[in-house]
Amino acid sequence: MSKMTQNQHSEEVQQVDAVGKKVNLLTNLYNIDREQDAPIHREVNKNDDAQSYVDKLINDSQENPNKRFYHFTSDSSPIYSSIISFFTQKNEGSIETLFNFECKKIADRLLRAEKNTADTYPGIRPPKRGSLITTMEQIDSDLRLTIAKIETEEFLDDIDLKLLSGLPYNKKALKTAIINVTLLEDDELHIDITVTDTNSTISKYWTTDFLEVTEVVGDAKNTLNSFTEIEKVISKSLKTKSPADYTELRNNLVGYFKTQSSFQLENMIEYVFGDYQIENEDIKIDDIRGKVKDLATKQKFDTHFDIISKEIKARFRRTYKVTNDIEIRTNGHIEGLKHMIHSAVNAKGEKVLEIKIEDEKIFQQFNFDKKTEENID
Numbered sequence: 001m002s003k004m005t006q007n008q009h010s011e012e013v014q015q016v017d018a019v020g021k022k023v024n025l026l027t028n029l030y031n032i033d034r035e036q037d038a039p040i041h042r043e044v045n046k047n048d049d050a051q052s053y054v055d056k057l058i059n060d061s062q063e064n065p066n067k068r069f070y071h072f073t074s075d076s077s078p079i080y081s082s083i084i085s086f087f088t089q090k091n092e093g094s095i096e097t098l099f100n101f102e103c104k105k106i107a108d109r110l111l112r113a114e115k116n117t118a119d120t121y122p123g124i125r126p127p128k129r130g131s132l133i134t135t136m137e138q139i140d141s142d143l144r145l146t147i148a149k150i151e152t153e154e155f156l157d158d159i160d161l162k163l164l165s166g167l168p169y170n171k172k173a174l175k176t177a178i179i180n181v182t183l184l185e186d187d188e189l190h191i192d193i194t195v196t197d198t199n200s201t202i203s204k205y206w207t208t209d210f211l212e213v214t215e216v217v218g219d220a221k222n223t224l225n226s227f228t229e230i231e232k233v234i235s236k237s238l239k240t241k242s243p244a245d246y247t248e249l250r251n252n253l254v255g256y257f258k259t260q261s262s263f264q265l266e267n268m269i270e271y272v273f274g275d276y277q278i279e280n281e282d283i284k285i286d287d288i289r290g291k292v293k294d295l296a297t298k299q300k301f302d303t304h305f306d307i308i309s310k311e312i313k314a315r316f317r318r319t320y321k322v323t324n325d326i327e328i329r330t331n332g333h334i335e336g337l338k339h340m341i342h343s344a345v346n347a348k349g350e351k352v353l354e355i356k357i358e359d360e361k362i363f364q365q366f367n368f369d370k371k372t373e374e375n376i377d
Contacts, residue, residue: 026096026136027054028103032149033129034115039107042131053169054133058146061176061196065293066264068202068302070177070193070213077212078109079147080191083181086136086143087189095138103134106147113209127205128152131167141183148176149206174198175206177213200262201306217301220308225301227257227312230268230292237288242280248337249276249288254316255333257307265296265303322353 029050030039044050072080082102089098110132118126130151137144151173154165175197182190193213197203207213217225230253238246252272257263260271269289278285296303316332334340341355357363 026099027051028100028134029054030103030107030132031129032107032111032114032132034111034118034126035129036111039104039111039132041104041107053167054135056169057133057148057150057172057174058135060172061146061148061174061178064176064196065266065296066304067194067196068304069216069299070195070207070211071216072191072193073212073214078105079177079179079211082106083143083145083179083189083191086138086145087181087183099136106134107132110149110210113205116209117205127203128173130173143181145179145181146176147179147211148174150174172198175203177206177211196304200264202304215302215305217305219306220311222263222301222305223257223308223311226263226295226305227253227315229295229300230272231315233288233291233295237291238280238283242278242283244279244338245283248279249273251334251337252276255335257309257312258316258333260307262306263304265293269293328353328355 027044029042029044031042032039044054074080082105085098085102086095114127128151130149133146133148133150135146137146150167152165153168153173154163156162157164176195178194178196180192180194184190193211195202195207195211195213197206231250234246234249234253238249249272256268256271260267269292272292273285273289276285295301318330320328320330322328328341339356341353344352344354346352
């Protein structure tokens with residue numbers, strides 16, 4: 001995989017990275033507005049603030065833990081064709097001219113995709129206007145293309161107190177596609193596509209209409225794989241050493257997959273672990289949290305996808321054998337688990353389970369006379 005270098009310019013720049021590889025860096029920016037007939041090109045190479053903005057944008061995109069892997073639906077995809085052009089025509093003229101030409105085609109395609117989405121689905125919120133930033137890094141024979149759409153936001157100017165619009169610097173509504181292309185020894189191209197979206201669900205118009213890409217792993221398989229792998233980490237870390245903590249954190253995990261419509265790694269970690277106070281002080285919860293986060297690097301599942309809870313519905317249920325004749329079954333996430341059921345030792349020194357009862361009929365069915373119980377003993 002190519003080494004990432006942070007310093008994009010809209011004119012061709014040649015640098016040498018830490019391992020002596022020549023790096024060419026290019027940047028292009030277009031304003032995208034459905035009310036306009038065509039994208040509007042903006043110069044960024046003569047503006048230090050704009051260059052710093054792009055640097056931060058690319059760095060944030062690369063470090064975003066919530067991502068999904070895709071591949072092109074077909075070789076006829078326009079974005080795929082642009083990538084082929086970079087490799088087949090780069091020696092026929094200025095790489096900057098070629099890059100700018102392809103960026104115009106990419107911007108035109110995004111504008112068409114956004115207009116088509118607004119016309120086809122009038123009942124949903126249409127794509128907001130914003131800016132399309134495209135960067136290309138050529139590192140020797142490898143190439144990285146980053147395509148990012150940032151939504152425009154309105155703000156009140158603190159000097160003239162006028163309502164203005166622009167690109168937010170920190171909390172951006174952002175969609176990206178990071179495309180890494182490696183030229184293999186047989187002149188074949190190996191392409192990795194990573195898509196991110198700050199929305200809870202990756203926008204279909206971005207992946208289907210604009211990029212024309214398909215998920216490498218489907219939602220159903222991602223749901224099953226992620227739940228299995230995360231549950232495995234919690235189990236190995238806690239089930240033997242601290243059973244109570246295992247029960248509570250697994251319950252939180254079930255709660256996340258049962259109540260959330262989409263999976264985002266950072267959101268899941270916060271939901272499951274949050275400020276949980278571990279019962280066993282010999283265990284560091286940050287270590288477990290780190291192991292779960294490390295699963296993202298093993299690529300056993302995407303870190304942003306729609307949850308298909310029916311794929312793991314059976315995994316939500318748990319049966320606990322209390323005695324040879326009594327079992328307790330849980331059907332899913334239990335809100336406030338430790339306040340609903342917990343272990344205790346009664347006055348006789350016997351280990352018992354205390355369960356909070358909300359149904360009066362069930363309570364009465366087990367409301368035995370204490371005197372009768374004493375006589376039996």
